Amino acid sequence: MKDQAIRRLVLxxxxxxxxxxxxxxxxxxLPAGYLNLxxxxxxxxxxxxxxxxxxxxxxxxxxxxxxxxxxxxxxxxLLIKSLAALLCAIxxxxxxxxxxxxxxxxxxxxxxxxxxxEWIFFRAxxxxxxxxxxxxxxxxxxxAVAVQYLAKNRLSV
Numbered sequence: 585m586k587d588q589a590i591r592r593l594v595l596x597x598x599x600x601x602x603x604x605x606x607x608x609x610x611x612x613x614l615p616a617g618y619l620n621l622x623x624x625x626x627x628x629x630x631x632x633x634x635x636x637x638x639x640x641x642x643x644x645x646x647x648x649x650x651x652x653x654x655x656x657x658x659x660x661x662l663l664i665k666s667l668a669a670l671l672c673a674i675x676x677x678x679x680x681x682x683x684x685x686x687x688x689x690x691x692x693x694x695x696x697x698x699x700x701x702e703w704i705f706f707r708a709x710x711x712x713x714x715x716x717x718x719x720x721x722x723x724x725x726x727x728a729v730a731v732q733y734l735a736k737n738r739l740s741v
Contacts, residue, residue, distance in 0.1 A: 596637045599629045603645025608652045614716060618653075622646055623694060623724025624731075626665050630672035630687070631732045642669030657701075664697035691725040 607622030626642040633641065643666030650658040668690050675687035695717035702710035 592633065592637050596629075596633060596641045599625070599633070600641040600645035600648070603629070603642060604648045604652075607646055607649035619716060619720045619723075620649075621724065621727070622649060622665075623691070623721050624727040625724075626669050626694075627672055627688065627691065627725050627728035628731060630669040630690075631676050631728060633673065635670050635673035635677070638673040639666040639670035642666055656705075657698075660697065660701040664694055664701070667697070668693040685729065688725045688729065691721045694721045 603622055603625035606625045607620045611618040611620040622645070625645065629641045630638040632638070643662045646665040647658050647662040650661045671690035671693065672687045675690065676684050679686055695714060698717050699710050699714055702713055
């Protein structure tokens with residue numbers, strides 16, 4: 585039992601670092617920000633790790649990337665990505681069979697969360713950023729499902 589907890593903790597740290605790299609360095613520049621593969625990492629860890637560990641890995645890795653590139657977003661990112669991963673992980677583990685893909689509806693938390701954050705702080709910019717956020721989140725969720733399907737549930741901790 586103790587070995588499994590240590591393994592999960594170490595894997596959470598490693599996957600947090602992977603999410604940081606996917607977010608901060610694998611990106612496509614846009615006039616207002618960039619698209620990245622970080623959301624793929626968020627949903628993949630949600631399918632792989634228990635809910636609490638997934639939330640930590642997703643929130644910390646994403647937040648660190650924002651501290652690196654856009655620090656003003658870091659607190660919102662920690663909350664938004666943690667909640668999205670937590671909800672996805674809970675639903676992924678609880679729903680039976682193909683219904684578990686409904687867990688990806690948690691992806692809607694990301695553009696909605698950033699939309700609220702940006703509306704509060706930047707007003708009209710929230711509307712400009714909505715489509716790129718939806719696109720990035722959708723691509724990340726689809727990639728996570730594809731990789732998880734290819735792994736055929738052989739990755740679990």
